[in-house]
Amino acid sequence: MKGYAMLKIGESGWIEKENPVCGPADAIVKPLAVSICTSDVHTLWEGAIGERHNMILGHEGCGEIVEVGELVKDFKPGDRVLIPAITPDWNSLEAQAGYSMHSGGMLAGWKFSNFKDGVFSELIHVNDADGNLALMPADMSPVDACMLSDMVTTGFHGVELADVQFGDSVLVIGIGPVGLMSVAGANLRGASRIIAVGTRPKCVEAARGYGATDFVSYKDGPIADQVLAMTNGEGVDRVIVAGGGCDTFQDAVKALKAGGKIGNVNYLGDGEFVTIPRVEWGVGMGHKDIRGGLTPGGRLRMEKLATLISSGRLDVSPLASHVFHGWEHIEEALFMMRDKPADLIKPVVVID
Numbered sequence: 001m002k003g004y005a006m007l008k009i010g011e012s013g014w015i016e017k018e019n020p021v022c023g024p025a026d027a028i029v030k031p032l033a034v035s036i037c038t039s040d041v042h043t044l045w046e047g048a049i050g051e052r053h054n055m056i057l058g059h060e061g062c063g064e065i066v067e068v069g070e071l072v073k074d075f076k077p078g079d080r081v082l083i084p085a086i087t088p089d090w091n092s093l094e095a096q097a098g099y100s101m102h103s104g105g106m107l108a109g110w111k112f113s114n115f116k117d118g119v120f121s122e123l124i125h126v127n128d129a130d131g132n133l134a135l136m137p138a139d140m141s142p143v144d145a146c147m148l149s150d151m152v153t154t155g156f157h158g159v160e161l162a163d164v165q166f167g168d169s170v171l172v173i174g175i176g177p178v179g180l181m182s183v184a185g186a187n188l189r190g191a192s193r194i195i196a197v198g199t200r201p202k203c204v205e206a207a208r209g210y211g212a213t214d215f216v217s218y219k220d221g222p223i224a225d226q227v228l229a230m231t232n233g234e235g236v237d238r239v240i241v242a243g244g245g246c247d248t249f250q251d252a253v254k255a256l257k258a259g260g261k262i263g264n265v266n267y268l269g270d271g272e273f274v275t276i277p278r279v280e281w282g283v284g285m286g287h288k289d290i291r292g293g294l295t296p297g298g299r300l301r302m303e304k305l306a307t308l309i310s311s312g313r314l315d316v317s318p319l320a321s322h323v324f325h326g327w328e329h330i331e332e333a334l335f336m337m338r339d340k341p342a343d344l345i346k347p348v349v350v351i352d
């Protein structure tokens with residue numbers, strides 16, 4: 001089979017590989033569509049997960065099953081399925097402890113384009129098919145389905161980590177596709193005010209559509225100062241971090257009320273330490289919770305989130321700003337994600 005791979009840090013291209021072998025609990029899936037993630041950019045060009053040779057990239061997609069192992073009960077060849085970015089080993093102790101995304105070690109539930117070949121491939125191997133695949137609703141487009149793999153679940157996980165409650169004021173730092181889904185999730189959870197940090201007109205427009213009430217530009221000065229000025233010096237109840245770096249993280253602490261909660265889903269890409277501002281953290285006694293997490297994956301998660309789209313409660317179509325048709329466009333789509341033209345939210349490649 002052919003796949004589009006990271007050859008080494010900074011270099012990518014098409015390679016030939018042996019077809020994946022379907023174990024007894026596994027499935028082999030032919031993609032219907034795949035989407036490019038900021039994490040692919042971190043992996044390939046920034047060496048975020050270290051050196052990898054000839055590893056097929058990608059972890060967002062949906063497809064049609066071509067083969068299942070003899071132990072798979074609920075899926076069969078021909079089924080159209082959602083594929084989560086995170087495909088845990090559901091028998092692991094970490095999963096039993098409630099942290100399936102860390103099954104096999106910290107962050108190790110993220111297997112595609114990390115510990116094994118990813119989804120930019122003619123054939124995708126999915127471990128524990130009954131636990132990890134979900135049937136794609138008949139009326140769902142492959143483009144929408146791709147947004148469930150990672151963007152919806154991660155953005156919503158930021159909302160879960162920040163524990164957004166009815167009436168909360170929520171600050172969402174970063175309104176790329178993940179942050180946009182955090183805005184949408186905070187809105188679904190009943191936030192009263194959602195302050196979004198971002199400037200690109202396309203993202204601002206989408207964020208407004210998802211329920212953002214106020215906007216802050218990080219180019220206009222420190223985020224925390226602006227948020228405090230907008231809230232009579234009080235700050236917000238919850239902060240979701242979906243963009244920026246370690247310094248931005250400090251703004252999250254500073255803009256938060258005592259007793260507030262921060263949910264970080266952002267990948268903190270450089271620097272050795274994340275510094276917590278001492279005074280604004282209540283000199284250690286401010287009850288400002290900081291939580292950060294890799295998104296959960298797996299079947300139930302995908303099935304439940306899919307119902308939000310099917311029922312019309314969540315429209316993910318604004319995310320897919322650039323839709324290509326055919327494998328020949330995968331490189332263009334990937335490079336586009338790296339270069340981030342102003343009107344880009346998410347590039348998707350449909351495999352016709």
Ligand code: NAD
Pocket residue numbers: 037038039042150154173174175176177178179197198203218242243244245248264265266267268293294295
């Ligand atoms: P993105 O790059 O499209 O969006 C990030 C946004 O943050 C951009 O719009 C950027 O302009 C903005 N930004 C940059 N600097 C900023 C600053 N100082 N203050 C505020 N905003 C700033 O990325 P994305 O696809 O939306 O993903 C967001 C983050 O989530 C990435 O770091 C990605 O790697 C990570 N991620 C995490 C998980 C997880 O499971 N936790 C899954 C997928 C992606």
Ligand code: ZN
Pocket residue numbers: 036037038039059060085150151
């Ligand atoms: Zn992703």
